[in-house]
Amino acid sequence: MEDQRQWPLFEVFIRARGGLDHKHVGSLHAADPSMALDHARDLYTRRQEGVSIWVVPSKAIIASDPAETDSLFEPARDKIYRHPTFYVIPDEVKTL
């Protein structure tokens, strides 16, 4: 049984500058989403680290299982033809 008194955990994502992706920076506990935003601002942007904050309930994150790392990611390893460097183009051919 989950302890109801403990505030839920939120994951915090910060956009460092306009034009960049939000990036995971850490987590915090808060009673509700707006408090999570306030705390994220105090905890993770004391030195102008960001221009935008996302907070996401940690429970909402669905993560891959480390035990399945090989079956998930190994198949991509031998598909080198997916990279442009796989193809040898004669020097005479320009802008390709």
Next chain:
Amino acid sequence: MYTQGLDGQPAEAAVVDESALEQRFLARVDAEEKIEPKDWMPARYRNTLIRQISQHAHSEIVGMLPEGNWITRAPTLKRKAILIAKVQDEGGHGAYLYSAAETLGVSRDQLIEQLLSGKAKYSSIFNYPTPTWADVGAIGWLVDGAAIMNQIPLCRCSYGPYARAMVRVCREESFHQRQGYDLMLQLARGTPDQKRMAQEALNRWWWPALMMFGPSDANSTHTGDSQRWKIKRFSNDELRQKFVDFTVPQAKFLDLTVPDPQLHWDESKQQYSFGPIDWSEFDQVLKGNGPCNTERLAARRNAHAAGAWVREAASAYAAKRRPSAAGVAA
């Protein structure tokens, strides 16, 4: 940091072949790969990390008290703003570290309870008093300086969430040390009284700062496993020596005297040689008999109790606003 995902892990691990998993774990550590929360890890590794990270977090939180003591009496508005920012950082460091500890399957409430009940330890350095304004400078310069020396190698420790928290902490800690030295410099260049105040603060904090690196290698109980697991990269004595070598010239620049008559430059070793540390003092403070042990814990308990109504009100407000569960939670 996905704490909830860990709930079933220790039980699952018991079913499979532990020794094969441990070999694989050690190979990953040897290859300088980071261990992440959902990865398999030996129970001893998990427990060592929980102990170390939570002690570290508690130290940051209790560490707010000796300096917080001076916020209302800072001599200028500039110094007051700096001190508030520093103390706020320490609270933040505690929060990063509690989060890192929680990824190992321990709850924040458990950790706070361990601190408030006196069961958990925190750095002994915070059980010393700050009788003058110069102590604020000495803490920043020496205590934060020693902490940085300990913490920089932790940025490369094998446990990912701890390493990432330490990167953030170290980035902020540098300001703490420099503001402390800047404060000492101003006092050391001030009136004779101010200079004497700086000297007395150095006298008070020098030895406790050296003790922050922990027992000498010969008597250190946790070093072996921690080094094998790449949690700890350097021994206590190595880091202590490095701190002395860095700090003595800084004291000379301040024209202050390090309170150690045996301190001298060892030409053959190319390092400072320093006098023996009084470990009986360290043991006494560790056992709870330091000058401020009772006061520090009492201050934390009071703060926690006095804030209870705020936490309860926030929880009640959140429950009221939760759309679907509103009826159920009431």
